[in-house]
Amino acid sequence: MATKIMMPKLSDTMEEGVILKWHRKEGEKIKQGEILAEIESDKADMELEAYDSGVVRKIVIPEGGKAPIGALIAIIGSADEDINDLLKEGGAPPQKEAHISPEQKQPASIATAPASPPPSLSPHQEPTPIVAARPADGRVKASPVAKRLATEHRLNLATIPGSGPQGRIIKRDIEGVLSGKISVAAPPAATIRPGTSEEVSLSPIRKTIAKRMSESKLAAPHFYVTMDIDMEPAMAFREQVNNATDIKLSFTDIIIKAAAAALMKHPLVNGTYLGDKIRQHHYAHIGVAVALDDGLVTPVIRNCEQKRLDQINRELRGLVERARNRKLKPEEYQGSTFTISNLGMFGVEDFVAIINPPEGAILAIGSIVERPVVKNGQIVIGHTMKVTLSSDHRIIDGAVAARFLQDFKKFMESPAALTL
Amino acid sequence: MPVVSFREALNQAMDEEMTRDERVFLMGEEVAQYNGAYKVSQGMLAKWGAKRIIDTPIAEAGFAGIGIGAAMAGLRPIVEFMTWNFSLVAYDQLVNNAAKMYYMSGGQFNVPIVFRGPGGAAHGLAATHSQALEAIYAHVAGLKVIMPSNPKDAKGLLKSAIRDENPIIFIESEVMYGDKGEIPEGEYTIPIGQGEIRREGSDVTVVSWSKILQRVTIKAVEELEKDGVDVELIDPRTIKPMDWELIFNSVKKTNRLVIVEEGWPFAGVGAQIAYEVGKNVFDYLDAPIERVTQEDVPMPYAHSLEIRSLPSVERVVAAVNKVLYRD
Numbered sequence: 211m212a213t214k215i216m217m218p219k220l221s222d223t224m225e226e227g228v229i230l231k232w233h234r235k236e237g238e239k240i241k242q243g244e245i246l247a248e249i250e251s252d253k254a255d256m257e258l259e260a261y262d263s264g265v266v267r268k269i270v271i272p273e274g275g276k277a278p279i280g281a282l283i284a285i286i287g288s289a290d291e292d293i294n295d296l297l298k299e300g301g302a303p304p305q306k307e308a309h310i311s312p313e314q315k316q317p318a319s320i321a322t323a324p325a326s327p328p329p330s331l332s333p334h335q336e337p338t339p340i341v342a343a344r345p346a347d348g349r350v351k352a353s354p355v356a357k358r359l360a361t362e363h364r365l366n367l368a369t370i371p372g373s374g375p376q377g378r379i380i381k382r383d384i385e386g387v388l389s390g391k392i393s394v395a396a397p398p399a400a401t402i403r404p405g406t407s408e409e410v411s412l413s414p415i416r417k418t419i420a421k422r423m424s425e426s427k428l429a430a431p432h433f434y435v436t437m438d439i440d441m442e443p444a445m446a447f448r449e450q451v452n453n454a455t456d457i458k459l460s461f462t463d464i465i466i467k468a469a470a471a472a473l474m475k476h477p478l479v480n481g482t483y484l485g486d487k488i489r490q491h492h493y494a495h496i497g498v499a500v501a502l503d504d505g506l507v508t509p510v511i512r513n514c515e516q517k518r519l520d521q522i523n524r525e526l527r528g529l530v531e532r533a534r535n536r537k538l539k540p541e542e543y544q545g546s547t548f549t550i551s552n553l554g555m556f557g558v559e560d561f562v563a564i565i566n567p568p569e570g571a572i573l574a575i576g577s578i579v580e581r582p583v584v585k586n587g588q589i590v591i592g593h594t595m596k597v598t599l600s601s602d603h604r605i606i607d608g609a610v611a612a613r614f615l616q617d618f619k620k621f622m623e624s625p626a627a628l629t630l
Numbered sequence: 631m632p633v634v635s636f637r638e639a640l641n642q643a644m645d646e647e648m649t650r651d652e653r654v655f656l657m658g659e660e661v662a663q664y665n666g667a668y669k670v671s672q673g674m675l676a677k678w679g680a681k682r683i684i685d686t687p688i689a690e691a692g693f694a695g696i697g698i699g700a701a702m703a704g705l706r707p708i709v710e711f712m713t714w715n716f717s718l719v720a721y722d723q724l725v726n727n728a729a730k731m732y733y734m735s736g737g738q739f740n741v742p743i744v745f746r747g748p749g750g751a752a753h754g755l756a757a758t759h760s761q762a763l764e765a766i767y768a769h770v771a772g773l774k775v776i777m778p779s780n781p782k783d784a785k786g787l788l789k790s791a792i793r794d795e796n797p798i799i800f801i802e803s804e805v806m807y808g809d810k811g812e813i814p815e816g817e818y819t820i821p822i823g824q825g826e827i828r829r830e831g832s833d834v835t836v837v838s839w840s841k842i843l844q845r846v847t848i849k850a851v852e853e854l855e856k857d858g859v860d861v862e863l864i865d866p867r868t869i870k871p872m873d874w875e876l877i878f879n880s881v882k883k884t885n886r887l888v889i890v891e892e893g894w895p896f897a898g899v900g901a902q903i904a905y906e907v908g909k910n911v912f913d914y915l916d917a918p919i920e921r922v923t924q925e926d927v928p929m930p931y932a933h934s935l936e937i938r939s940l941p942s943v944e945r946v947v948a949a950v951n952k953v954l955y956r957d
Contacts, residue, residue: 358913380955381916382955
């Protein structure tokens with residue numbers, strides 16, 4: 211019997227997806243478990259596996275096309291059966307949802323429902339792994355000899371297109387790159403004619419950012435509290451660690467740990483507004499904003515209050531790399547309780563950030579600047595950094611924000627305390 | 631170089647070794663008066679007499695056991711099975727006495743014996759008479775298994791087998807006895823455990839042996855050659871001990887491996903080769919190893935199904951194309 215393939219819900223916030231690639235053409239056979247298509251959600255590129263074997267009878271949404279969740283994107287069946295009825299039925303509500311978890315199944319009209327407050331996140335509501343759509347997990351498939359050759363020639367396998375089954379990189383792909391027949395370079399930039407304008411449709415990630423930031427700024431009354439941090443102790447601490455160990459600690463690592471320590475003392479800042487109550491989290495899952503070419507994503511380091519600085523350092527490196535390659539898994543960017551946004555590396559001295567809902571606050575980090583400071587009645591050259599906490603006034607009052615920043619400052623200026 | 635048939639090559643090997651060593655004798659069903667069921671022992675009774683060319687009753691377990699006892703007592707028997715299918719009647723003797731005696735006697739009794747005869751399918755002999763048993767015997771610790779594919783190897787390896795101090799399983803083929811081939815002039819032996827590259831190539835390694843090599847794999851290689859595929863064809867000649875280095879070095883060169891064998895797939899000789907290659911030259915593989923085997927069914931009597939059951943040129947070509955990512 212023919213089956214309708216619907217656009218799967220690949221992330222909590224996804225509303226529509228773009229078909230990046232069909233791995234089968236109409237009329238071609240597919241087996242259960244084989245990759246049918248690649249789909250771009252608002253967070254990452256994912257692979258959609260076929261949950262039935264059969265012949266791809268109809269591709270409804272072509273490559274590059276968009277469809278809302280639950281919309282009909284293809285039909286798989288036997289080679290000769292009549293699929294006209296299925297085509298007429300079209301998409302939503304989804305009828306076969308092996309790829310959508312039960313909790314998400316309840317509102318059958320996800321795609322058309324009015325924007326509801328984003329679901330609050332807590333451990334028991336962690337997003338359920340998607341069954342049939344396997345996230346691109348960052349694993350590059352390559353044959354053993356291809357891997358060996360890539361290592362010998364210092365090639366990055368992630369940049370090489372694989373011509374084997376399911377994109378496996380095989381020897382001829384490596385040889386193609388080495389002989390210059392296959393290009394690993396990015397496609398040439400389009401030439402822009404002066405005096406012209408153009409409209410670019412929103413990518414899924416851009417849409418999500420637009421929607422969530424508007425929602426946040428409209429729903430949560432923001433207020434901002436800024437504080438100056440003396441960075442000399444943190445600089446000295448970082449230098450000591452980096453000189454004495456193999457770890458290359460970053461200021462962001464120290465900031466994450468200091469924020470986690472301060473959050474444990476100020477649970478309101480680590481809370482979520484739920485309309486008639488406040489959910490306070492007894493753990494600090496800290497999101498770190500990472501800029502992408504066409505947006506940003508906030509990978510999450512979980513339980514920062516329990517992790518050592520070197521663990522945070524290692525985890526953050528991995529997350530940032532996967533975020534830049536758009537290979538984060540849903541559980542790696544969902545469920546944060548607090549977010550840190552650092553623009554210090556761009557020379558920004560201070561700025562205010564928009565709260566990342568459903569969180570209660572976000573910390574904006576400026577650059578470390580050299581400037582005259584007064585110490586012991588003397589003007590000396592010091593290093594300071596401005597941080598600004600944006601708070602949701604529905605749950606956080608000015609004094610709470612200020613006390614949080616006092617503690618954050620204390621930890622930043624006494625970094626040895628973060629190693630206890 | 632002289633051209634002889636497979637059966638003449640075997641005959642020469644036995645004759646030369648009987649001349650060289652008076653302890654060597656042949657026994658089996660119809661080896662003497664009838665000159666051998668497949669005429670391998672043609673003329674041997676007339677030349678050597680009934681003391682050294684001995685007809686046995688139809689009692690494989692009995693004469694296999696007598697052979698093992700003779701070997702333990704210092705003789706060097708050659709025991710012919712009319713086909714290897716009948717060795718199953720003597721399986722206990724081969725597995726529990728021939729293979730284990732040297733070990734279980736603490737080195738007091740070695741068993742220098744050769745069991746030989748045709749194995750595998752001929753034509754229309756059905757399920758119980760068409761079996762490729764090399765994997766079963768190679769599985770047993772203490773046995774060596776030899777499977778030549780041509781007269782030169784048959785003669786050189788049988789001579790080595792007769793001189794070996796251990797029990798040897800020597801598997802021929804009914805359909806190959808008439809095959810003719812060149813053999814070196816005069817005395818020569820071929821070492822046990824040494825394979826041969828039958829055709830050098832750079833695209834893919836194909837390992838195959840005995841009749842399937844000669845009747846199927848070589849034809850597939852010729853088809854592939856017309857299609858521009860340069861196959862390196864390896865004939866291991868000895869199944870156990872296997873010439874691993876020869877296979878490993880070839881896979882290092884070609885990065886791909888297909889094993890073609892007559893036996894059933896499960897725990898077949900090819901499964902062991904695939905494991906050893908995966909383990910030892912993993913970093914050189916460019917594609918999953920493919921095997922072509924008999925289907926996992928008792929051999930059908932119907933000729934059309936017998937053909938479908940056995941490895942075919944088409945199946946070998948398809949497997950090679952698969953590892954080359956050409957399918």
